[in-house]
Amino acid sequence: MMDLIDRLRAAVGAANVLTGDDMAPHLVDWRGRYRGAARCVVRPGGVAEVAAIVRACAAAGAPIVPQGGNTGLCGAATPDAGGDAVVLILARMNRVRSIDPENNTLTAEAGCVLATLRQAAADAGRLFPLSLAAEGSAQLGGNLSTNAGGVQVLRYGNTRELTLGLEVVLPSGEVWDGLRGLRKDNTGYDLKQLFIGAEGTLGIITAATMKLFPRPTAVATAWVAVASPRAAVGLLAALQDGFGPLLTACEVVSDVALGFVLRHIPGAARPLAASPWYVLVELSSGGDDAELRARLETFLARVLEAEQGSDAVLAQSEAQARALWALRENISEAQKIEGISIKHDVSLPISRLPVFLEQADAALAAAFPGLRVVAFGHVGDGNLHYNLSMPEAGDNAAFVAAQPAVNRIVHDLVHAHGGSISAEHGIGQLKREELLRYKSPLEMELMRAVKRALDPQGLMNPGKVL
Incomplete structure (x- = not known):
């Protein structure tokens, strides 16, 4: 009788089953915080091969850890140290199966890199709007699994x-084909929602049908200096009143976060004189570039006249817009270079962001004198990346050891303001115990009941989320 690795080799070919040192890149997370062990790493080339892998692992009682681009921040794609798991890599499953411009849909396999999907949509005259700093390596399956x-x-x-x-x-190894390009389908439970955000704990997403949108012909981008998060929230409200659905993005960046980018990212340049906070604004439409920029310029003039901001720069070209966006998108990379930190990915009602920051900053400064707060994020949807470290690298080991105490301050305040301890990064290993503190016992039991129903052996990415 074949052992598990032999069965996997038979299913996908020997070259696509990695063992020994060849597994090393897949056993550590992007931040280098979690390291694990595995029986092997297997790389299927299609859904039938994934099904064969799952059936073989189920028969052998082997856990399965799905992994996309391995850009996650919560350790969800890293196996534990036991060495029993099979790490499932979907990078070979990278085909765009179809694009339907009239229906505004794209169907692609889970191993497609996000930037590839965005380019495929653009080539068809459409927009796929999911855009992340890691879009050059993040894969669709991982995006779906972490929502x-x-x-x-x-x-x-x-x-x-x-x-x-x-x-x-x-x-079970069965394949559920729910690839439907329908905006309306009221035929019972919306099963796809079980798997989105489940971090591979309920099944392996192998393909998806995603929405596309008309591709904007006009884009206007600006960087605005503001005095505080409260001013940033006020600017957001004014932008929404003034531009409605034309407002595509509204990001907030602290000067501390910008300083890391200026220090560590080659070519980064300060666009304005220093200010405590900045807001990055993007508008888009199907109209004329010059006309949209003129509208934003007029709006910004009123903002400065009303002292809602202290200065602003409006990109006059696509290259200038990219340079402004690079300041925001390179924050995580710059912080990684700066050194280890305690990261929080939280969401709050937009109106509560300023008071949360005031209270969290004060409480942490009292508990950990000298602490640096690196805050930035998506003010437009209430998602804040709230990251903490000490100025001296040598002090960070002791500080990171105090993460439970840090989390109590940050997460308790988030919860008190009606927020969530995970906005877009998921739970993984990092926040599994934290989840128990903030989810009700009923919510946790409902989640466990779904897990038991779909994965009675508990082999799908064990130790993550639940």
């Missing part, structure tokens, strides 16, 4: 709202 957000949630919604249908290999 990724990104910078255009304000206008287009997060991954959940962009998804019309899924193809999923269930823990």
